[in-house]
Every structure is written in structure tokens, then in C-alpha cells.
Amino acid sequence: MTVQGFAHRNYLNADYRFRSWLWTTDHKRIAILYMISITMFFFVGGAAAVLFRLELMTPRGDLTIAETYNRLFTLHGVIMVFFFLIPSIPAVLGNFLLPMMIGARDLAFPRLNLASWYIFMLGGVMAVGAIIAGGADTGWTFYTPYSSTYTNTNVILMALGVFVAGFSSILTGLNFIVTIHTMRAPGLTWFRLPLFVWAHYATSLIMVLGTPVIAITLLLVVLERGLGIPIFDPKMGGDPLLFQHLFWFYSHPAVYIMILPSMGVISEIVACFARNRVFGYKFIAFSSLAIAVIGFLVWGHHMFVSGQSVYAGMVFSFMSMLVAVPSAIKVFNWTATLHKGAVSLETPMLYALGFIGLFTLGGLTGLFLATLAIDVHVHDTYFVVAHFHYIMVGGAVMGYLGGIHFWWPKMTGRMYPEWWGRLSAGIIFIGFNLTFFPQFVLGYLGMPRRVHEYVEEFQVLNVMSSAGASILGVGYLIPLAYLIWSLRYGPLASANPWGATGLEWQTESPPTTFNFDKTPVVREEAYHYDTGLTEASHSHVL
Amino acid sequence: MEITAAPMPDTRHVAHHFDDAEQQFVAAELGMWVFLATEVLFFGGVFCGYAIYRFKYAAEFIAGSHRLDVWLGTVNTAVLLTSSLTMALAVHAAQTSRRGALVRNLLLTLLLGAAFLGVKGYEYHHKFEERLVPGRNFRFVAHSAHVPESLQPAKEEKVDPRQVELFFSLYFAMTGLHALHMIIGIGVLAVLIVAAGRGAFSGGYFTPIEMTGLYWHFVDIVWVFLFPLLYLIR
Numbered sequence: 001m002t003v004q005g006f007a008h009r010n011y012l013n014a015d016y017r018f019r020s021w022l023w024t025t026d027h028k029r030i031a032i033l034y035m036i037s038i039t040m041f042f043f044v045g046g047a048a049a050v051l052f053r054l055e056l057m058t059p060r061g062d063l064t065i066a067e068t069y070n071r072l073f074t075l076h077g078v079i080m081v082f083f084f085l086i087p088s089i090p091a092v093l094g095n096f097l098l099p100m101m102i103g104a105r106d107l108a109f110p111r112l113n114l115a116s117w118y119i120f121m122l123g124g125v126m127a128v129g130a131i132i133a134g135g136a137d138t139g140w141t142f143y144t145p146y147s148s149t150y151t152n153t154n155v156i157l158m159a160l161g162v163f164v165a166g167f168s169s170i171l172t173g174l175n176f177i178v179t180i181h182t183m184r185a186p187g188l189t190w191f192r193l194p195l196f197v198w199a200h201y202a203t204s205l206i207m208v209l210g211t212p213v214i215a216i217t218l219l220l221v222v223l224e225r226g227l228g229i230p231i232f233d234p235k236m237g238g239d240p241l242l243f244q245h246l247f248w249f250y251s252h253p254a255v256y257i258m259i260l261p262s263m264g265v266i267s268e269i270v271a272c273f274a275r276n277r278v279f280g281y282k283f284i285a286f287s288s289l290a291i292a293v294i295g296f297l298v299w300g301h302h303m304f305v306s307g308q309s310v311y312a313g314m315v316f317s318f319m320s321m322l323v324a325v326p327s328a329i330k331v332f333n334w335t336a337t338l339h340k341g342a343v344s345l346e347t348p349m350l351y352a353l354g355f356i357g358l359f360t361l362g363g364l365t366g367l368f369l370a371t372l373a374i375d376v377h378v379h380d381t382y383f384v385v386a387h388f389h390y391i392m393v394g395g396a397v398m399g400y401l402g403g404i405h406f407w408w409p410k411m412t413g414r415m416y417p418e419w420w421g422r423l424s425a426g427i428i429f430i431g432f433n434l435t436f437f438p439q440f441v442l443g444y445l446g447m448p449r450r451v452h453e454y455v456e457e458f459q460v461l462n463v464m465s466s467a468g469a470s471i472l473g474v475g476y477l478i479p480l481a482y483l484i485w486s487l488r489y490g491p492l493a494s495a496n497p498w499g500a501t502g503l504e505w506q507t508e509s510p511p512t513t514f515n516f517d518k519t520p521v522v523r524e525e526a527y528h529y530d531t532g533l534t535e536a537s538h539s540h541v542l
Numbered sequence: 543m544e545i546t547a548a549p550m551p552d553t554r555h556v557a558h559h560f561d562d563a564e565q566q567f568v569a570a571e572l573g574m575w576v577f578l579a580t581e582v583l584f585f586g587g588v589f590c591g592y593a594i595y596r597f598k599y600a601a602e603f604i605a606g607s608h609r610l611d612v613w614l615g616t617v618n619t620a621v622l623l624t625s626s627l628t629m630a631l632a633v634h635a636a637q638t639s640r641r642g643a644l645v646r647n648l649l650l651t652l653l654l655g656a657a658f659l660g661v662k663g664y665e666y667h668h669k670f671e672e673r674l675v676p677g678r679n680f681r682f683v684a685h686s687a688h689v690p691e692s693l694q695p696a697k698e699e700k701v702d703p704r705q706v707e708l709f710f711s712l713y714f715a716m717t718g719l720h721a722l723h724m725i726i727g728i729g730v731l732a733v734l735i736v737a738a739g740r741g742a743f744s745g746g747y748f749t750p751i752e753m754t755g756l757y758w759h760f761v762d763i764v765w766v767f768l769f770p771l772l773y774l775i776r
Contacts, residue, residue, distance in 0.1 A: 099559075106559035108569040174576045182569040183559075212580045216587035220715065229676035229711040230704070231591065237705040242594055246587050514558070 010510040025110035031096035033117050038084050045079035048072045053469040056462045061452045069452035070137035077140030082162050083124050089261035093403045094200045100504035101194050103185025103520040108178040116171040123165030130157035144232035144243040148224040156226050159218040166211045173207025176200050187522035194502055194526050195284050199264025202288035206253045214250035248299035256295040262399025266352045269406050270334045271527045272500040273349035274341025278527050280333040287326030294323040304375045320370035327363050347421030351402030354429045358394025383443025386436045409493030413510040420482045428475035434468025552746030574753045578760045592712050599705040606709030607775045615773040618661045625654035626762045633755045636748035644738045652731040682706045723761045730754050
């Protein structure tokens with residue numbers, strides 16, 4: 001096989017020195033730095049999942065003792081939430097695409113963008129350092145007074161790692177908001193923006209308004225634990241519920257930080273592979289904002305059994321039902337976009353369709369959990385675990401992988417192997433459902449989460465789940481292999497292999513350092529697909 | 543008053559990805575305001591904790607507050623508000639391209655900020671001597687020689703020293719975070735003073751001065767809330 005190089009000067013071959021990557025202020029290169037980093041974190045968090053799924057093959061704790069198990073699920077949660085899911089789509093795809101989608105040469109603050117990567121890595125090194133030093137066993141939720149007073153594990157370093165990484169999230173959100181406000185190309189009005197941009201705008205609002213609260217909360221935990229000054233300690237009259245309120249004030253909206261960008265990706269993919277205008281553009285755009293706003297008012301649904309007042313519980317229950325409405329609007333609109341579209345099933349579309357189904361299931365079970373009485377029954381069981389994995393893995397990770405495949409030709413200038421792509425999308429879908437669907441049943445039957453031993457009746461479902469996890473693991477390794485392979489051996493991609501609309505497809509693949517030779521002028525709405533036009537969608541390769 | 547044309551923007555500072563100086567300035571300004579919004583939420587968390595604990599433990603918070611030195615707090619408030627004035631004057635000097643006035647006002651701002659921190663340090667030291675720093679050595683006696691008779695809690699009123707300790711935890715956390723912001727601000731001011739002395743700023747380019755001004759005023763406003771909440775509750 002001959003390896004063909006790129007004919008044109010682009011952001012990848014502009015400079016080959018290592019230094020040119022570490023000191024780059026190019027949003028595209030920073031996106032690649034993030035992609036490499038979060039991929040490593042993903043496999044660290046995944047390794048922990050492999051270990052505890054192995055442990056759960058049998059009812060008794062024969063692989064790990066309880067303490068080790070606690071550290072494993074804490075590691076998994078902290079790494080996956082703070083170091084993979086939250087940065088995943090915004091920091092990789094958002095960073096890469098947002099300036100191009102709005103016709104800009106870079107984000108508003110390129111140096112701040114690079115700084116946010118270094119801050120992220122510093123936080124990551126601290127968290128991994130805490131893990132190597134023995135890990136923490138508080139769960140990713142760091143509940144007091146266990147975290148602040150009683151545990152003997154490395155909470156301080158772990159919490160500080162999350163604290164530091166939080167600032168990278170804040171700075172990314174800030175950069176996006178300013179960029180979207182001030183750097184749109186001439187003619188690119190708000191309602192001509194791709195829905196990916198709207199989704200990232202809403203996400204950024206949550207990042208800048210939510211993340212500081214978790215920062216101060218974890219800082220207070222560190223102060224209490226490290227310096228011995230009482231803040232949440234009930235012995236001194238401190239209030240553990242205060243911690244829970246502050247924690248979930250960020251950590252519930254954080255779920256929307258994970259899912260909203262994914263929704264943005266799905267809007268792009270569905271429109272492109274249905275060759276159709278997005279149905280109800282404004283509804284999808286505003287539902288992103290509605291999710292961001294209402295999402296800040298539902299945190300108490302994590303605390304139905306914590307001792308918060310019943311009236312507060314009722315309000316939070318109602319608000320949680322309400323936040324389902326904008327999510328449902330999106331699902332209906334994507335489905336309506338498929339209607340009478342010329343649907344083709346390339347890999348990104350398989351992920352998008354998978355997303356819609358799994359997200360719907362995750363969302364509907366979220367309504368169960370938002371119902372006070374049911375939540376009391378299934379609280380802290382595997383039902384909850386299954387629910388949020390349907391949102392975070394079935395939703396956010398599917399969207400991330402779909403987006404990576406969709407924009408891979410733009411990012412690398414190479415096509416990935418389509419057959420392998422479809423195969424692994426299928427494996428991931430099957431593996432995911434086999435892993436997590438049994439957990440709904442387990443939870444409903446009463447198996448508590450975060451416990452390494454269980455009664456024998458639960459073994460069959462747990463073995464199913466572990467078997468699914470191994471399939472899921474294979475499903476994640478295949479793209480890792482063929483995407484790396486495609487960097488060298490993939491066929492060269494044209495500027496617009498999918499025949500998609502959007503300014504990012506008008507640049508070369510891969511784009512030049514400053515994205516556009518001259519600033520584009522926008523004269524049409526987003527998604528001006530001619531319905532039913534299909535030939536463009538089949539000419540992937542230059 | 544003589545009307546002069548607005549100075550031409552200094553295009554040397556326009557980064558490659560901006561179209562013009564105005565776009566760059568608008569972006570910087572919006573970025574700063576968004577950053578200040580994150581700061582409001584950052585302090586908001588600990589203010590929220592304060593509100594809840596003060597509601598639950600009103601008597602203890604008042605007893606703790608009486609141990610703070612209202613006079614020093616008042617002096618510090620005056621110092622900090624004056625520094626906001628000199629900061630505003632610095633921004634104006636930059637906009638009107640008066641280098642001498644700019645350097646002078648920035649320097650005054652820095653010195654006033656340092657004076658604030660000095661007083662704060664003295665207060666911290668005093669609290670340390672009185673064993674009012676939370677932790678193992680914290681000791682609160684309801685009827686202390688340090689407090690005038692009129693401000694002593696009534697004999698029948700029960701004041702739990704553990705919740706007074708909670709008050710001091712919040713006092714040190716809140717004023718400590720505020721002081722950290724002051725120290726960062728002073729560091730930035732020092733850099734600006736050197737740059738301003740070299741003539742880096744003019745009416746055509748004063749973005750860093752204006753942004754630092756916004757930050758400095760924000761840190762002042764935080765203190766304007768901290769002072770009554772911590773020192774003046776009765």
C-alpha cells in the first residue's frame with residue numbers, strides 16, 4: 001500500500017517540532033492535545049471498570065476486598081466524569097469546530113485555550129497521582145463528613161485535582177461564550193448558527209456558572225480536612241446537607257455539560273445523513289438553553305432521601321419532570337428530521353441513531369427517578385447506575401464517537417475504514433445494552449450500588465452485565481486501532497466527504513492554520529440540504 | 543471644554559484572529575464580565591454556607607462577630623474603597639494617554655491594596671493570639687476581657703463555642719479567599735506598572751488597564767459584602 005501525503009500546507013504539517021505542539025495556540029492543535037489526553041483518561045477509567053465488573057462476576061468478594069472495590073469505583077467515577085466526559089466533546093470537537101463553524105480564525109482567547117489544556121493536565125496529574133498513592137474511597141461525590149473527617153484515603157489530592165481541572169472547564173466555557181458572541185462571520189446571525197454551536201453555547205453557560213460552585217465546595221472540604229477548620233462537620237454544628245446542596249448544584253448541571261454537546265453533534269449528523277433540514281430548528285436551539293436554565297433548578301432530586309424537606313422534594317421533583325420537556329422536544333425533532341429524509345447509515349449515523357434510542361431510555365428512566373415514591377424505592381440501587389450510564393455512555397459517549405467519526409476526515413484529512421466503523425458501532429450498541437439493561441432489573445430487585453458482594457440470586461444478571469462490559473470494551477478498542485491506522489493508511493478525504501453543509505466543510509481537509517483564506521460571508525440558513533439528494537453522500541473519497 | 547477626536551486605535555496590538563481593535567476590545571470586555579460572573583458563583587458558594595449557618599446559629603455568629611475589630615474593619619473598608627477610586631483614575635489616565643498619572647494611580651492602588659493586606663495580617667495575628675483560629679487550639683470563652691461589657695452576650699443566653707468556631711471557619715475562609723484575590727490583583731498591578739512606565743498604554747490601547755480595573759472593583763465589592771456580614775452583625 002502506498003502512503004499518500006497531503007498536497008497542501010495545513011495545520012498538521014505546518015510545523016513538525018514537538019515544541020510546536022506544546023506551545024501551540026491553534027484551536028485545532030489544542031483540540032488534538034485534548035483528544036489524546038482524554039483518550040488516555042478514558043482507558044484509565046475503563047480499566048477500573050473492567051476490574052470491578054470482574055469482581056462482580058461472583059456474589060462473594062473474591063477478587064478485591066471492600067476497600068479496594070471502593071477505590072476502584074471512585075477512580076472510575078472521578079476520572080470518567082471530570083477527566084473524560086466533561087471535557088470530551090466541548091474540549092475536543094468544540095475546540096476544533098466552533099471557530100470554523102462560525103467562520104473565525106481561532107477562539108477569542110487562543111492563549112487562554114492553551115492554558116486551559118495545561119490546567120486540565122495539571123489536575124489530571126494530581127488525580128492520577130492520588131490514585132497511584134492509593135486512591136480515594138469516597139465515590140466521585142466526595143460526601144462529607146466521610147470525605148472531610150473519616151476516610152483515611154487521599155481525598156485532598158484527588159479533590160484538588162478536580163478543583164484544578166474545573167478551572168480548565170471554566171476557561172473553555174468562557175472562551176466559547178465570547179467567541180460565539182463576538183467572532184461570527186458576516187451574515188452569520190444567531191438563527192443561522194449550526195445547532196452544534198447553540199448546544200455549546202448552552203453548555204458553556206453551565207460551565208461558567210456551575211463549575212465555580214463545585215470549586216469552592218471542594219476547596220472547603222480540603223480546608224476542613226487539611227487544616228482542621230470545621231465547616232461541614234456535624235459534630236460542630238456543620239451541615240452535611242449543605243455540602244450535598246452545593247455539590248449537586250454543580251454536579252447535576254454537569255450532566256447537561258456532558259449531554260448537551262452530544263445533542264449538538266447529533267443534530268449535525270442527523271441532518272447530514274437524512275439529507276434534510278433540521279425539523280424545528282428554533283425549538284432545538286431554545287431547548288438547549290431551556291435545559292441549561294432548568295437544569296440549574298433540579299439538583300435536589302439527588303437528595304430525596306437525604307432529609308431535605310418534603311416540600312423541597314416536591315418542587316425538585318416537579319422541576320425534574322419539566323427538564324424532560326426540552327429533551328423530549330429534541331428527540332421528536334430529530335425523529336421528524338428523519339421523516340421523508342434520504343437516510344443513509346454510515347458510521348456517524350449509526351451512532352446518532354443509537355444515541356436517540358439510548359438517550360430516550362435513559363431519559364424516561366430519569367422520569368421514574370424524578371418521581372418521589374419510586375426514587376425512595378430504587379435510591380442508591382443499580383437502577384440509578386443503569387439510568388445515568390444510559391445518559392452518559394449511551395448518550396454522551398455515543399455522541400462523542402459519532403462526532404469523532406463524522407469530523408475525522410476534517411480533523412485528520414483521512415477517511416476511517418467504513419466497514420470497521422459500522423462493525424464497532426454495532427458491537428458498542430450491543431455491548432452497552434447487555435452491560436446496562438440488566439442493571440435496571442438488578443436495581444429494581446433491590447441490589448444496592450457501590451457494594452462488592454451481593455446475594456446469589458443476582459448472579460445471573462451480574463454475569464450478563466460483565467459479559468456485556470467485555471463486549472463493550474472490545475467495541476472501544478476497535479476504533480482506537482483503526483482510527484490510528486487510518487492516520488497513515490486511510491484514503492485522503494476531500495474537503496467535504498459527506499456533502500454536508502456548514503462552514504467547517506468549506507475549508508480544506510485538514511484545514512490550514514487560520515482555517516479560511518478569507519473570511520466567509522454567510523447568506524443562508526443552516527442545513528440547506530436539498531431533501532432527497534443522495535449522490536453527494538456517496539462520494540466520500542477524493 | 544475642548545472636544546478632541548477619539549484617539550485612533552493602536553492596531554499593533556490586534557491579534558491575528560481579530561478583524562480590528564474594536565472587536566478585540568469587545569471580546570476582552572465580555573470575557574472579563576463572564577469571568578467575574580464565575581467569581582460571583584465562586585464566592586456565592588461560601589456566602590450560601592454563611593447564610594445557612596447564620597440562620598441556624600444567630601447567637602453564636604453575633605458572639606463571634608463581636609470578637610472582630612470593627613475599627614480595623616472600617617479603616618480597611620475605607621482603604622479599599624479609596625483604592626477603587628485610584629484604580630478608576632488610572633483607567634481614565636490610560637484612556638487620556640497621561641502616562642505619569644497612570645503610573646502614579648496604579649502605584650497608589652497597589653500601595654492601598656498592600657495596606658489593606660497589612661491590616662488584615664495584623665487582624666489575623668491578633669485572632670491567632672486570642673486563640674480564635676479554628677482548629678485544635680481554638681478556645682472561645684463567652685465572657686472575655688477583650689469584649690466591652692455592652693457587647694457581652696446576656697448571662698442567660700447560651701452560646702455554644704463549637705458554632706462560634708464555625709463562624710471563625712467562615713471568617714477565615716471568606717476573608718482568606720478575598721485576600722488571595724487581592725494578592726493576585728497586586729501581582730497584576732505590579733506588572734502593569736512596569737509596562738505603563740515603559741509607555742505600553744495609550745488612549746489607543748488600554749485594554750489590560752480597564753480589565754484589571756474591572757477585576758479590582760469586583761474584589762472591592764466582595765469586601766463591601768464581607769464587611770457588614772462579618773463585622774457588623776448585632
